[in-house]
Amino acid sequence: MLDLTKNIIRPVRDLISGFVNFLYDYSIYCQNSSSIFRKSEKITYEIIKTYHALEKSMTFSPHDKYAGGGVALKLYKLLCLKNSKYGLGVMDKIGGNVLLKYLVLSENKESDFIRSQDLDWLLYDDEKGGIKKIKRDYIQQGMFEKPEDFFLTRFSIRDFLPQHVPKDLLLEAISLAIKTPSSCNRQPWLVHLVSDEHTKNKILDIQFGNRGFGHKIPNILVISMNSSAYTTACERYQYWIDGGMFCMSLIYALHAKGLGTCCLNWSQEYKNDLKIKKIIEVDSSNRVIMIIAVGYIADEVSVCRSDRKSIDDIVKVVER
Numbered sequence: 001m002l003d004l005t006k007n008i009i010r011p012v013r014d015l016i017s018g019f020v021n022f023l024y025d026y027s028i029y030c031q032n033s034s035s036i037f038r039k040s041e042k043i044t045y046e047i048i049k050t051y052h053a054l055e056k057s058m059t060f061s062p063h064d065k066y067a068g069g070g071v072a073l074k075l076y077k078l079l080c081l082k083n084s085k086y087g088l089g090v091m092d093k094i095g096g097n098v099l100l101k102y103l104v105l106s107e108n109k110e111s112d113f114i115r116s117q118d119l120d121w122l123l124y125d126d127e128k129g130g131i132k133k134i135k136r137d138y139i140q141q142g143m144f145e146k147p148e149d150f151f152l153t154r155f156s157i158r159d160f161l162p163q164h165v166p167k168d169l170l171l172e173a174i175s176l177a178i179k180t181p182s183s184c185n186r187q188p189w190l191v192h193l194v195s196d197e198h199t200k201n202k203i204l205d206i207q208f209g210n211r212g213f214g215h216k217i218p219n220i221l222v223i224s225m226n227s228s229a230y231t232t233a234c235e236r237y238q239y240w241i242d243g244g245m246f247c248m249s250l251i252y253a254l255h256a257k258g259l260g261t262c263c264l265n266w267s268q269e270y271k272n273d274l275k276i277k278k279i280i281e282v283d284s285s286n287r288v289i290m291i292i293a294v295g296y297i298a299d300e301v302s303v304c305r306s307d308r309k310s311i312d313d314i315v316k317v318v319e320r
């Protein structure tokens with residue numbers, strides 16, 4: 001009987017559950033990532049993706065003034081659409097600035113056409129959008145004398161002091177994490193700060209990795225990603241990647257502020273995913289990707305050794 005359960009019943013149950021959960025993912029993809037529905041925010045994300053392509057082209061040296069006409073025309077049409085249907089938000093306005101800056105540098109028939117239109121409605125803060133020149137010295141200010149002191153002192157902390165972390169300190173760390181790169185700079189992340197006991201416990205009750213220490217977690221951050229930022233089937237998994245990168249930055253930013261963190265996985269079936277969305281009242285287009293426990297670190301804590309693989313195990317030099 002044990003073998004039957006292990007060899008047949010469980011694998012079949014996993015297959016069925018996998019299928020049902022793929023359907024859940026697919027329905028979110030159809031409603032938000034596919035281009036069937038073009039809600040206001042989806043158009044903005046398309047604008048960001050498109051203007052980012054123009055911004056990139058402006059950084060190339062030597063600059064090709066004949067390139068990018070098709071992209072510029074697409075951006076212009078998207079801006080017209082957004083403006084006429086919903087009005088322009090900040091990110092759209094930055095897109096308008098990028099277009100205007102591109103037009104100064106370009107020579108092609110699409111640019112001629114756009115220039116012949118009334119473009120005054122696109123004027124916005126000149127400090128936004130486009131490119132800027134920076135010195136190597138400026139970038140290298142970020143170098144650590146001893147990077148080990150930063151990277152090797154981060155551990156997953158499962159023992160916190162009871163007091164809550166002030167909201168402002170969390171916001172400072174989140175502000176740093178906003179610098180995380182994302183595909184086409186779309187930044188579709190959202191962070192819910194939860195310190196209220198009732199809400200926090202409701203979330204921890206349906207997260208399976210906090211057993212034994214959940215009661216010691218003072219604050220949790222729920223990280224979710226807006227799936228409507230992504231447009232094609234190629235990008236169907238992109239939010240896990242962008243979101244994972246954001247989470248890592250946030251964890252390091254919190255570490256830089258002297259706080260302890262522990263990732264709490266959100267590898268969940270659809271039922272709990274629906275539950276957490278209801279608890280934090282997030283739009284159905286958002287995918288929760290991780291919860292981060294955060295708090296002040298107790299004077300002395302036990303951490304898992306979590307030994308790492310050797311560098312030889314994970315590096316393969318491609319010589320062909």
Ligand SMILES: Cc1cc2nc3c(=O)[nH]c(=O)nc-3n(C[C@H](O)[C@H](O)[C@H](O)COP(=O)(O)O)c2cc1C
Binds near residue numbers: 154210290
């Ligand atoms: C995506 C992700 C999910 C995780 N989920 C949990 C979790 O649910 N509970 C937990 O105690 N630790 C969790 N961890 C922490 C890992 O166990 C830990 O990062 C790993 O053992 C390495 O240890 P270190 O963080 O101390 O270097 C998670 C880590 C990651 C990256």
